[in-house]
Amino acid sequence: MPAARNLVAVEPATRPEMHQAIARAVEEAGGTVVPIDEASCLMFADPMAADAFPELIAQATNVEWVQLPYAGVETFLRHLDPAYTWTCGKGVYAPPVAEWIMTALLTAFRDIPTFARANRWPVQTGRNLLGSRLAILGGGGITEAFLPLIEPWGCDVTVVRRQATALPGATRTVTTDELDVVLAEVDAVIIALALTPETIGIIDADRLGSMRNDAWLLNVGRGGHVVTDDLVAALRNNEIAGAVLDVTDPEPLPDGHPLWGLDNCLITPHVGNTPAMGLPLIVDRIRENVARWIAGEPLIGPVDVELGY
Amino acid sequence: MPAARNLVAVEPATRPEMHQAIARAVEEAGGTVVPIDEASCLMFADPMAADAFPELIAQATNVEWVQLPYAGVETFLRHLDPAYTWTCGKGVYAPPVAEWIMTALLTAFRDIPTFARANRWPVQTGRNLLGSRLAILGGGGITEAFLPLIEPWGCDVTVVRRQATALPGATRTVTTDELDVVLAEVDAVIIALALTPETIGIIDADRLGSMRNDAWLLNVGRGGHVVTDDLVAALRNNEIAGAVLDVTDPEPLPDGHPLWGLDNCLITPHVGNTPAMGLPLIVDRIRENVARWIAGEPLIGPVDVELGY
Numbered sequence: 001m002p003a004a005r006n007l008v009a010v011e012p013a014t015r016p017e018m019h020q021a022i023a024r025a026v027e028e029a030g031g032t033v034v035p036i037d038e039a040s041c042l043m044f045a046d047p048m049a050a051d052a053f054p055e056l057i058a059q060a061t062n063v064e065w066v067q068l069p070y071a072g073v074e075t076f077l078r079h080l081d082p083a084y085t086w087t088c089g090k091g092v093y094a095p096p097v098a099e100w101i102m103t104a105l106l107t108a109f110r111d112i113p114t115f116a117r118a119n120r121w122p123v124q125t126g127r128n129l130l131g132s133r134l135a136i137l138g139g140g141g142i143t144e145a146f147l148p149l150i151e152p153w154g155c156d157v158t159v160v161r162r163q164a165t166a167l168p169g170a171t172r173t174v175t176t177d178e179l180d181v182v183l184a185e186v187d188a189v190i191i192a193l194a195l196t197p198e199t200i201g202i203i204d205a206d207r208l209g210s211m212r213n214d215a216w217l218l219n220v221g222r223g224g225h226v227v228t229d230d231l232v233a234a235l236r237n238n239e240i241a242g243a244v245l246d247v248t249d250p251e252p253l254p255d256g257h258p259l260w261g262l263d264n265c266l267i268t269p270h271v272g273n274t275p276a277m278g279l280p281l282i283v284d285r286i287r288e289n290v291a292r293w294i295a296g297e298p299l300i301g302p303v304d305v306e307l308g309y
Numbered sequence: 310m311p312a313a314r315n316l317v318a319v320e321p322a323t324r325p326e327m328h329q330a331i332a333r334a335v336e337e338a339g340g341t342v343v344p345i346d347e348a349s350c351l352m353f354a355d356p357m358a359a360d361a362f363p364e365l366i367a368q369a370t371n372v373e374w375v376q377l378p379y380a381g382v383e384t385f386l387r388h389l390d391p392a393y394t395w396t397c398g399k400g401v402y403a404p405p406v407a408e409w410i411m412t413a414l415l416t417a418f419r420d421i422p423t424f425a426r427a428n429r430w431p432v433q434t435g436r437n438l439l440g441s442r443l444a445i446l447g448g449g450g451i452t453e454a455f456l457p458l459i460e461p462w463g464c465d466v467t468v469v470r471r472q473a474t475a476l477p478g479a480t481r482t483v484t485t486d487e488l489d490v491v492l493a494e495v496d497a498v499i500i501a502l503a504l505t506p507e508t509i510g511i512i513d514a515d516r517l518g519s520m521r522n523d524a525w526l527l528n529v530g531r532g533g534h535v536v537t538d539d540l541v542a543a544l545r546n547n548e549i550a551g552a553v554l555d556v557t558d559p560e561p562l563p564d565g566h567p568l569w570g571l572d573n574c575l576i577t578p579h580v581g582n583t584p585a586m587g588l589p590l591i592v593d594r595i596r597e598n599v600a601r602w603i604a605g606e607p608l609i610g611p612v613d614v615e616l617g618y
Contacts, residue, residue: 095439103415110412115577116425119569121561122578128586130404148461252430260428268424269431277437
């Protein structure tokens with residue numbers, strides 16, 4: 001006999017704050033938190049504990065659906081089993097990352113690092129983001145969350161992606177073939193790509209050389225999108241205005257790395273989305289999905305087990 | 310005989326870059342730049358040279374209209390003569406200042422000063438501006454320019470002003486009577502007031518004490534709105550999360566001032582709107598007004614000589 005749909009397991013309990021927040025959301029959605037052997041579904045409650053999954057699911061007798069806490073399921077791929085319905089946190093973490101992009105653009109254009117490092121009244125500098133020209137590499141969830149934020153700024157925004165499918169809020173969308181042309185025109189280049197064999201090292205010495213020398217490079221994708229040594233050289237030679245990096249290669253950036261010593265480089269420690277920012281967002285998604293599960297409605301964020309995302 | 314309306318003086322010529330940009334705008338609007346004794350109107354072209362005005366206007370024979378480069382005409386008050394029609398740059402400089410507010414909010418919430426000062430991989434910190442509660446003191450042009458920028462962030466925005474006239478984009482508008490209640494509720498307090506006898510020292514030890522200890526104070530009004538010694542004490546005792554100040558009292562902040570040494574204080578050197586940011590904005594206004602003058606249409610930004618603004 002299948003378990004009643006309102007019976008929900010929240011496991012493992014290795015992250016007390018996350019466990020408690022998810023359990024509360026389950027109850028707010030009309031569910032009851034029960035041990036896994038009584039549950040109809042499992043809210044997987046520790047993103048760092050993928051390896052605990054096999055032992056956990058072995059105790060389940062009636063679980064039909066598993067909700068994962070990840071945006072991307074790379075670290076969980078080996079456990080995906082088509083016997084279950086899978087959902088993940090697809091899209092929920094994009095708004096804080098889009099916020100990071102706005103932060104980095106404004107920080108760069110308005111010279112905040114210079115002011116933050118000053119211990120006496122500095123020279124008046126800075127330029128406006130308002131009305132500037134931007135290129136964003138990648139047309140995924142982060143870009144979709146960023147475009148509404150930049151909309152009131154009157155910027156000219158070019159999205160560079162594999163297919164030139166238009167995105168609402170972008171001035172234009174072009175394919176990667178046109179990357180070099182776009183790089184030469186814009187005031188800032190924002191990397192918001194997934195790391196794939198095609199995108200590793202996409203910003204190298206040649207691409208940095210294509211950029212204007214008053215243009216900023218922002219990376220909120222993965223460190224591997226930028227050839228670090230080429231970036232160090234470009235920053236040292238003022239070939240670009242500067243870089244704001246939330247991801248680095250290597251990461252964390254080791255003590256004494258040349259990027260630490262450059263005035264025109266700002267490193268943020270992979271905080272596009274932090275666990276503290278992400279928890280309320282995944283909790284909201286879980287609350288919504290548990291309500292849908294109990295009502296027999298379609299779930300948000302389905303994972304295609306065959307495709308692996 | 311009055312001069313033809315397309316004959317425009319651009320004086321003084323003491324700021325070559327500004328003079329040239331305004332002269333170009335006059336021509337783009339269909340005007341011809343002529344000496345002041347031939348002109349129907351004067352574009353006053355050096356904000357630092359108010360004292361040059363009497364000698365200049367003494368040479369005019371047919372000038373009917375004077376366009377000033379200022380947003381507020383305090384420094385020009387003694388020269389205002391009701392014999393002329395006066396316009397100023399009212400409102401044109403608000404967008405860069407609104408941009409500064411967004412910069413300061415994001416810089417504060419996302420811990421950019423900490424990251425900018427680091428020379429090794431820092432701890433992951435920061436919180437989201439998205440969905441936060443903000444109070445903005447003042448309902449003038451800066452607030453009007455700020456509200457559209459914050460609109461996509463899903464914030465709860467309370468405008469505190471003399472009259473509770475609603476502003477589009479604000480969640481609510483309240484009067485100054487309710488200031489203490491509002492201060493206790495919000496994640497950030499933004500000062501965007503004019504300095505008047507009622508607003509001098511509006512943020513003092515009591516008001517800082519009313520704020521949450523995780524709330525930020527931003528000042529883009531005037532240094533005199535905040536009692537500096539009270540702010541130093543509040544920052545030292547972590548009574549508030551921190552402060553971002555574009556204006557200080559005294560200003561410029563002298564070397565060795567205690568605010569320079571506080572990790573939870575960021576000073577920007579009165580760059581809400583810099584001359585470099587403002588020039589294209591006033592030039593746009595002048596182009597528009599010269600076109601209107603030639604066409605005999607109403608001018609934008611009239612100054613009421615009796616009221617002095």
